[in-house]
Amino acid sequence: MNMNTNIRAVSKLDPVTLTVIDKGLQQVCNEMDLVHQKTSFSPIISESFDRSNGIYGLNNGRLIAQGALGLPIFIGVMQETTRCVCEARDDLNDGDVIIINDPYQGGTHLMDVKMVRPFYYKGKPWCHLANTGHWPDTGGMVPGGFSSTATEIHQEGLRIPPIKLVDRGKMNPEIVKLVLANIRVADERIGDIKAQIAALDAGARRLTALLDRYGVDLVEAAIMELEVRAERIMRSHIETIPDGTYSATAYMDSDGIVNEALEIAVDICVKGPEISFDLSRSSAPCAGPLNSVWATTLSSVYLAMKHIFPDVPLNAGCFKPITVAPPRGTFLYAEYPRPVAGCAAEVSQRIMEVVFLAFAEALPQKIFAAPAGTSGNLGMGGFDPEDKREYIMYYFSGGGYGGWWGGDGITNGCSTIGISKSQPVEVLEQRYPLIFDHYALREDSAGVGKFRGGFGVNYKVRLLRGTAKASFLMDHGRTGPPGILGGEPGAPNTIRVCQSGEISVPEHLSKGEDFELKAGDWIEVGTPGGGGYGDASQRESELVASDERNQYFSESTRS
Template sequence: MDRVAQAGAIDPVTLTVIEKGLQQVCSEMDLVHEKTSFSPVISEGLDRSNGIYHVEDGRMIAQGALGLPIFLGVMQETTRAVIADRRDLRDGDVVLVNDPYFGGTHLMDVKMVRPFYYRGKLWCYLANTGHWPDTGGMVPGGFNSTATEIYQEGLRLPPVRLVREGVMDEDIVRIVLANVRVSSERIGDIKAQIAALATGVRRLTALLDRYGEATVEAAIAELEARGEALMRAHVAAIPDGTYSASAFMDSDGVVNEALEIALDATVAGSDITLDFSRSSAPCAGPMNSVWASTLSAVYVGLKHIFPDLPMNAGCFKPVRVTGTADTFLEAREPRPVAGCASETSQRIVEAVCLTLAHALPDRSFAAGAGSSGNLSLGGFDPATGQAYIMYTFSGGGYGGWWGGDGLTNGCSTIGISKNQPVEILEQRYPLLFERYNLREGSAGRGEYRGGFGIDYRFRLQRGQGKASFLMEHGRFGPPGILGGEAGLPNEIRISQGGSVTRPEHISKGEGYVLREGDWIEVLTPGGGGYGDKADRSAEARAADRQYGQSED
């Protein structure tokens, strides 16, 4: 008999065990996904996430502790879209979808959704996302910085049934593999995502068998209610009023002008409304954000400020996001969106943190590097006789905060993905990293300085490749708060045949053909400073001098 039926209410110990059990189901899915993927961006960089979503409307029940934060809101929006579109799903089916306008992000974030049945009844949905290094399109790797419509960015998939009652549809697989580069690698990633969902089925079934359906359902409802109560308590502690700030993007990749994310946050009791209506209009290039990505970025920004929030949908019931419809933060078909999940989302997080900094100085962070440093290289390796796609991302400095200096070489503010080891990249691709070190002196000064970015250069060893990159914070360094200074901006240099150039759009470019001996150099941003540099301690100043951080 279920514990709830026995006792009439769920006890705190059982509640905690079930909460951790649900998270563990997701974490095991993450682990299987990571360990069985063929692409280094997933197997080494951990650019993936798995979760459990409510049968009614797809709202999030749980996500793995090692899943990317940006998918907090994205995968629940994907699941909601699948529920609305596919009422014909059966036990054992798996839906494949990457359509940005269907609760997605950019095309490279490929989702799978599987209905979970328990004792013959549809009980919830399991979903995951994996970043595929290529989904076709004009540019190897998918980060097409000059795209002006979604059709130029790659293969777009509405919710299609990839697996039918446990059997993979080979026709769908053939269509997908015929439209992507290095198909032998993609099929491994496809099977890894399917395997992760199968692991979730086994582990969630075991959890329900152990504690009973009614007990687990009661725990989920209680956890959601507690998440909402905790968020309301946090919001209620903010003085009522309207707070405003803006974050700026370098350009959209097509028109060389800055884009503004302007935010007005209004707090009224335990509710908060975030209004983006003053932001820039929809843009020509691929920095438009789809609704799911914008919403999720807001959630991530609030979780940065309130890190004790659990990962369930209840936490965000007091949060209302408005004013996006006529801006580049709610893209409509066919606008290009390649940069939404990795770059635009980080500017949204930055806007949220800057907006609430003056209301909550003891919970605030200066801006971090705020760029995933997306860099792709596609070509043919004459030594192996094989085509390849390398997609890599890089870390940067985090902003100083109320408790200390910012983290050096931190991951993106919307992810927990780590740098792929250069040894793995050198082993897989025809290139050599000539340096990979800290970018000393890049931190924004303040009472607490930002963290340092990194400085790396790789050289093509053989053959020919085509490089593209889509980054941010090249025109503007990450801003400080409360008197802190900005960190150094992003810098990119490309050497082709001995001639060194910089991209016209500073942080974005494509079509750079590299031949043997050519190189690319990237210097990622340092984090912004927190507070007045005059208040920095003598001991901290002495340490700064050791790391090349000037006091001038």
């Protein structure tokens, strides 16, 4: 579109039309999310919403719109995924769908499988539609993919470069056979594959209707204006931060191989309306699967800023004032063949945590104490002798949010990278040979403060029949989520495993794999509570009395 056409289109953009087009683009993404959710076979998508759909730029993959129902961590990741597809494939036609999960090409861990479809309008390419869904398994050393002892990417599962799954509207059966032959429980995965394609089809229909109604020029002008406004709002927020350099350090428990903490160190430079992030002081690349690929690291910083300034509209303009130096030579810039299973679910949350800690003094009315900071990844796979079938259960759990300037933290909130909810235990008990003996608020887990953190949860899952193998990839097991401004940390993550009556704790506290279970064996997990905000001596007496009535804290904790 030439400049004169663009100017004419902008002149027609009254506030009402701009808002309607903005909401229309978001609604396209929301409907894609709903189709994806409702048609998926895996509970992790259909029940927990571990997926995302969006609209991205034609040549550079820039974010145009992402639905409110999609996982926030993918706001930056899917930009990188789509950009990499644009660079790798110049042979895409109307009706094609690319499948990709390569972490080093705009990905996360291998279980997040992306699909990218070029969108054509009236015979011409206009943008890309893309989505990602967490598949419960893509092969690898352990059921569910969350190996804590992998030392190279090939041990983690099937790695898919950007290849054509659908060619001009026709699915390639040879590609499908290849994928299904390399993963467990293939009958579920074909359902998830078709669900992702169906979501892209729905997006194409809805976006066509939007362009039919308003025309290409007006919609493109609206997208440009929305990006300008998002950039302007983000810049105005950054200007409220005093100029200077802000630094902090957060810690991962270990990499699963070497039982030593990994450091995430950040130096944030604020100068007027611009902000830059330097993570180069972080630990070197690690042996185990806690390396983070660039797309995940970048998206984690973007998401942290979106948490701090949540009113900034979500599109590519939101990120223009933010510069992140690629932290080459650290575990936050993984290169082939480094293992990366824990990057999206665990490392990302610690990157966000370190950003929050760095700004605690400068933005006390914007920053909350550290949340649980772990997705609590639990994988269990085995054979059910009653149903005579193999199964894989991937489960994640909630934890406490940090206290904030206006009140206590949320109890059993979702991870800071998502909007996903834990799968209902009733659904899991129907699908798998197990039972939850208890699932309850975890007393004593909240960090105390003027405003305490929220509480984690405590659950115990027991195998009813057959045999299974369990693996864990969690974090915050060495230390709990830190408090700020005088608040205390929340309780750390705990895991106990009972095998034939013998109870053990994983060597790496929050990580371990190949725990062989038989009927009657169980796993008990206590998720972290959020950190406290402010000095506990300043807590109002009414709030202290309420905590005592509810018996949230034991006598030893209160004293």
